[in-house]
Amino acid sequence: MPELPEVEVTRRSFADRIAGAHIVSASLGKPLRWPLGIDCAALAGRQVLGVRRRGKYLLLDLSEGLLLLHLGMSGSLRFAGPGEAPLGAAGAHDHFDLQTTQGLLRLHDPRRFGAVVYVPGEDDALARKLLDHLGMEPLEDSFSLEAFRRGLAASRSPIKQLLLSGSVVVGVGNIYASEVLFLSRIHPARPARDIGPRKVRALHEAIRAVLALAVEQGGTTLRDFSAANGMEGHFQLQARVYGRDGQPCTHCSRPIRLMRQGQRSTYYCVHCQAA
């Protein structure tokens, strides 16, 4: 479900409310992708200093160590502070509860591809394994055109798959990959290194613009995504190609095509995104 915009919208929807809170208790439901790595009881008493994001990971900085959260394909968080409607008893797909002095944070994740991992510090082996290989942050100034150009030039992979891999730039998932390639008029199967400088520039700009707009729109809600405050996203209303198989291209009116790349669906316009 969640690509960078959904994760960032989720972060913003509870970061301020949980910052400064002390953990009262934590509990786990069914196993997620990895073990928590610490006894739930040992988390009690620690303070949540803040919430950061790296790629599609959320990092809860604690007074001692940090909690690394990933929403996988179907995860979402919910946070209810005092005076808000309580979240109630954990349901069949609620797999992590963090009760704090400022509210309850709950992870809901039917497919359980998500993760909650305690790491003692940033130099922890697991944290490094998960975070160190990640590419540039698309909404940071460090995501320069020149660095992006170098990243693409180093790969023969089809551009769609290179974007999905996150090795050059993080956060562009299956929906936004199709969207940014449409906007920059690049064929999804084109080898990254063969993309001309003007199109690289257009793609760089599209990534920044689309992700920023999607964050503004509250992300994309296809089925059940909502931020930690329950708000749904609206970006799906302006998707140009994703999920529009057979419908007319907004630019040339020819039908949008669906193709498979590495077991994932790619939507594109054969005419506007010529090979």
Added chain:
DNA sequence: CATGTTACCTGGTCGC
């Protein structure tokens, strides 16, 4: 090494 494939898990949808 870079690149392509598999596996993880549940639920919804579609065709028969």
Added chain:
DNA sequence: TGCGACCAGGTAACAT
């Protein structure tokens, strides 16, 4: 209505 096949927003681990 039931059942199987296939699809879904991610990504580490493995195979080639």
